[in-house]
Amino acid sequence: xxxxxxxxxxQYKVQEGDVLxxxxxxxxxxxxxxxxxxxxxxxxxxxxxxPFVDGAMVTAEVINEGRDRKVVIFKKRRRKDxxxxxxxxxxxxxxxxxxxxx
Numbered sequence: 001x002x003x004x005x006x007x008x009x010x011q012y013k014v015q016e017g018d019v020l021x022x023x024x025x026x027x028x029x030x031x032x033x034x035x036x037x038x039x040x041x042x043x044x045x046x047x048x049x050x051p052f053v054d055g056a057m058v059t060a061e062v063i064n065e066g067r068d069r070k071v072v073i074f075k076k077r078r079r080k081d082x083x084x085x086x087x088x089x090x091x092x093x094x095x096x097x098x099x100x101x102x
Contacts, residue, residue, distance in 0.1 A: 001015065001016070001041075001042060001043045001100055001102075002014065002015045002041075002042050002100070003015075003038050003040065003041045003042070003056065003058055003100045003102075004038070004039045004040040004041075005035050005037060005038055005039065005058050006037040006038075006039055007022045007023060007035065007037070008022065008023035011039065014058060014097045014100070015097065015100075016097055016098065016099065016100060017096065017097060018096070018097045019063065019094060019095070019096050019097075020060075020094070020095050020097070021068070021092040021093070021094055022092065022093050022094075022095055023091075023092065023093070024065060024091035024092060024093050025062075025065075025093045026065075027062045027065070027093060028062065029062055029063060029064055030061065030062065031061070031062045032059060032060070032061055032062075032098075033059070033060050033061075033062065033095065034057055034058070034059055034060075035057065035058040035059075035060065036052070036056075036057055037052055038052055038053045038056035038057065038058060039051065039052060039053070040053065041053050041056050041100065041102040043100075043102045047102065053102070055101075055102070056100075056101065056102050057100075057101045058097060058099070058100050058101075059097075059098050059099040059100075059101070060095040060096060060097050060098060061095060061096050061098050062093060062094070062095055063094040063095060063096055064093075064094050065091070065092065065093050065094070066091075066092060066094065067089045067090065067091055067092070068089055068090040068091075068092060069089070070087045070088065070089050071087065071088045071089070071090075072085065072086075072087055073085070073086045073087070073088065074086075
């Protein structure tokens with residue numbers, strides 16, 4: 001059984017026991033979150049939503065929060081003596097999928 005959920009502009013295919021990095025939600029470890037934006041559920045047969053499946057819900061437990069590795073953005077225009085170096089670190093919430101209810 002799997003589900004396709006939406007979070008922060010991204011779509012994830014999840015099964016029970018999967019660990020995901022979602023956008024930061026400012027929650028404590030061991031908190032339970034319910035994701036109601038379920039786009040599709042496959043429990044033997046595929047149910048598609050328009051845009052979301054009615055009554056479907058994915059329950060997840062927060063493991064921790066943190067920051068990803070730094071991504072370095074370097075732009076250089078050749079022969080112009082123009083350089084820009086920037087860094088970016090994504091804040092995330094790590095969750096474990098505990099239940100998929102169709």
